[in-house]
Amino acid sequence: MAFIDKLLLAPLGFVAGVLAWAGLGGRALAADGGPVDWQIGFRPAASPTAEEIHWFNDFILLPVITVIVVFVMALLVYVMWRFSEKRNPTPSKTTHNTAIEVLWTAVPLMMLFIIAIPSFKLLYFADRVEEADMTLKATGLQWYWSYQYPDHGGFEFDAYMVPDEDLQEGQKRLLDTDNAVVLPVDTNIRLLITASDVLHSFALPAMGIKLDAVPGQVNETWVRINEEGTYYGQCSELCGTGHSYMPIMVKAVSKAAFEDWVAEAQEEFAAVKPDRNDLRVAEAANAAGPAGDQTALAGD
Numbered sequence: 001m002a003f004i005d006k007l008l009l010a011p012l013g014f015v016a017g018v019l020a021w022a023g024l025g026g027r028a029l030a031a032d033g034g035p036v037d038w039q040i041g042f043r044p045a046a047s048p049t050a051e052e053i054h055w056f057n058d059f060i061l062l063p064v065i066t067v068i069v070v071f072v073m074a075l076l077v078y079v080m081w082r083f084s085e086k087r088n089p090t091p092s093k094t095t096h097n098t099a100i101e102v103l104w105t106a107v108p109l110m111m112l113f114i115i116a117i118p119s120f121k122l123l124y125f126a127d128r129v130e131e132a133d134m135t136l137k138a139t140g141l142q143w144y145w146s147y148q149y150p151d152h153g154g155f156e157f158d159a160y161m162v163p164d165e166d167l168q169e170g171q172k173r174l175l176d177t178d179n180a181v182v183l184p185v186d187t188n189i190r191l192l193i194t195a196s197d198v199l200h201s202f203a204l205p206a207m208g209i210k211l212d213a214v215p216g217q218v219n220e221t222w223v224r225i226n227e228e229g230t231y232y233g234q235c236s237e238l239c240g241t242g243h244s245y246m247p248i249m250v251k252a253v254s255k256a257a258f259e260d261w262v263a264e265a266q267e268e269f270a271a272v273k274p275d276r277n278d279l280r281v282a283e284a285a286n287a288a289g290p291a292g293d294q295t296a297l298a299g300d
């Protein structure tokens with residue numbers, strides 16, 4: 001991008017940030033949980049982590065940025081006026097000023113230090129939950145997500161994006177999936193994120209979640225969803241040609257509705273995808289012969 005474009009974009013981004021800060025951009029959410037026109041800034045916070053992130057942005061980062069921008073702008077304008085050729089025909093040859101050099105090193109350092117304290121607090125807050133009520137494991141694959149509910153019988157299912165030609169009325173292009181992740185509200189949910197082929201990233205903006213899904217490693221975070229509704233997210237790590245076609249769709253429901261769904265899901269997904277251990281037992285049983293010699297399994 002040409003330098004001049006950047007020069008124009010920077011103030012635009014700044015103005016958008018301040019507008020969002022002032023609530024003028026609106027952290028509105030469509031009734032169905034999707035995006036709305038002219039939306040800038042964050043989506044409404046749907047979890048304690050997202051609330052903390054918004055606070056950090058609104059009351060730490062934006063004020064600091066605003067002060068810096070205004071200060072530097074004022075300094076530039078003053079220098080342009082005061083030291084123009086007309087007002088200052090014979091410029092000074094000064095090259096060093098110890099006091100000011102110490103200042104412009106120490107002041108930014110102190111500012112970074114002040115920002116670092118709430119930043120680290122937030123990082124540890126989002127890291128893990130002390131008392132988890134349940135666990136959801138999400139595995140990124142090229143190019144869909146697979147979900148497991150280890151505390152509810154361990155059933156698992158895949159969630160593929162609904163292709164354009166199959167979209168029903170009200171479904172969102174590139175966001176709706178065939179199977180939604182159903183989660184209860186007001187519940188501490190431990191999230192385990194991993195991948196089975198390449199790097200993916202599990203991102204749900206409304207919940208303040210963006211965590212790398214790494215093959216061979218399980219990353220942990222948590223969420224407590226404040227309100228019922230549908231929440232969308234996308235894979236946020238370039239993971240191949242289908243990168244933009246592996247959305248995350250979360251339906252947050254009441255605890256009772258979640259229990260009902262679990263009962264249904266246990267049957268539905270058990271039929272679709274038998275437990276891998278059961279498969280192994282079945283294979284062993286077949287290998288043992290039609291008589292079903294159970295002693296052959298004993299040592300397995």
Ligand SMILES: [Cu+2]
Nearest residue numbers: 200201235239
């Ligand atoms: Cu991906």
